[in-house]
Amino acid sequence: MLNSSALLTTIPHTVWPARGRRPGSDAEEVVRRRLRQLTESGVVDDHQEPGEGGADGGPDTVFEARWRVADGVTVRARLAVSPRPEDGDGQEWILVAEAEHAWEPGWLSPATVFWPEDEDDPWDHEAGTGLRYRDVNAVPADEKVLRRLLKNGARDGWGIHVVVHEAMTPDERGRGPLTRLLPPSLRHRVIEHRAAPDQLRSVNYALREFDVEVPRGGAVVLPGRPAAPDYDVRDFSVRSVFLDGSEPTEVVKALVRYTDLARPLPEGAVEAITALREEWRLLTLEEELAHERRLVAMYAEALEAMTQSRDLYRAAADRAHEALVAYRESGVDGAGPRPPSAPPAPAPSTGSSLARTFGRLKESAKALRPAPAPETGEPGTPPSPPAER
Structure with a gap:
């Protein structure tokens, strides 16, 4: 049928x-x-x-x-x-x-x-x-x-x-x-x-x-x-x-x-x-058994999909944590510009998008680090001219 x-x-x-x-x-x-x-x-x-x-x-x-x-x-x-x-x-x-x-x-x-x-x-x-x-x-x-x-x-x-x-x-x-x-x-x-x-x-x-x-x-x-x-x-x-x-x-x-x-x-x-x-x-007994086997196969597929979704979510969370650690290690203090607000938690299927977002955030943090000051003498003393060869 x-x-x-x-x-x-x-x-x-x-x-x-x-x-x-x-x-x-x-x-x-x-x-x-x-x-x-x-x-x-x-x-x-x-x-x-x-x-x-x-x-x-x-x-x-x-x-x-x-x-x-x-x-x-x-x-x-x-x-x-x-x-x-x-x-x-x-x-x-x-x-x-x-x-x-x-x-x-x-x-x-x-x-x-x-x-x-x-x-x-x-x-x-x-x-x-x-x-x-x-x-x-x-x-x-x-x-x-x-x-x-x-x-x-x-x-x-x-x-x-x-x-x-x-x-x-x-x-x-x-x-x-x-x-x-x-x-x-x-x-x-x-x-x-x-x-x-x-x-x-x-x-x-x-x-x-x-x-x-x-x-x-x-x-x-x-x-x-x-x-x-x-x-x-x-x-x-x-x-x-x-x-x-x-x-x-x-x-x-x-x-x-x-x-x-x-x-x-x-x-x-x-x-x-x-x-x-x-x-x-x-249903006959054979049809009932076949029906139960189809149900088991369907549940197995659903469980596999849930497992893959969980793994994707876990990987996305790990990348988000790494990006946050990198941002904190960048040395930006509270006086500097405030970083953009963290994006909302991604869906399990958006792990790669989340990684790209925090990658850009890490690069932005490095760009915000203050540049080193030039070397100087005593206060008020102009810099020495370069020595003649």
Whole structure:
């Protein structure tokens, strides 16, 4: 796991991010029951609830869990649940998981580690639009509502939006959501918009804002806002989708390609990834030992710096004492000009400056020493002329 998120601009390929809303006020109890169940069954290696509020004292209730996927790859995940202060309707949640290697679509979905797979529990509403991840979301008949819905979903950036058009009204097998047929790690990140046969024109009119369109009887994965630089609608458009209950292979391929893009981080994702990486507390014994070793190394460096600072200060004090002794030995009495005031005590890092200052002071003292008087005879007698050779 990386240690810093300060330079993040796109979603890392090792990270699985999701954000949603759950109606009601008992989300914490639902999560606790789910984590206990999966820990007892061995799916989850360990979990804990560090407590309410993060490092900034916020209102979030935080849960941490660790498990292993294929080839023993360790996944660490952090779920933060908070109330919705703007309208008081339910609780919002942000879930970020990070693996030791690039994320694979077939891995266990982090959402089902914390939330029950029971479709009767409505934890899977998208936070911005209120649409559901695990259900078919029928396209609204009102074109203004449709445009607003698609715009808000694209701007949110946490979910992946795909628009599917029905070439004809499907039977019972085809009326179910395509998301339930996706690989596990895609099922709870994709919002499926389903357009009826007679809505193709209105849907494509609304999609003009994204410079994309859905083929008749096909599907298109929408770009976010802002769109990924490498997004090309030809790579994310599917000509035909068979709504017969079979695996939507082409749709899956388009979604996997989309998750491989260097997509901009949605709002709040940097903070969530940083909290996962830097506030993680569910440590193994080996991780605790490594953490303690890092602390010991850090304290050793601090002690070495303090020792060097003390030695510099001591050397500066010795030079100051030598300069003071030299000044006193210069013979300047109280009648002479007063020496300049001693400078304030230097900081440990200014030893060389202090030495230069007292060196100048020593030279000044020597210059102030009185010159020797010329040799003379008796008082009042002029000096004798020099003897002739």
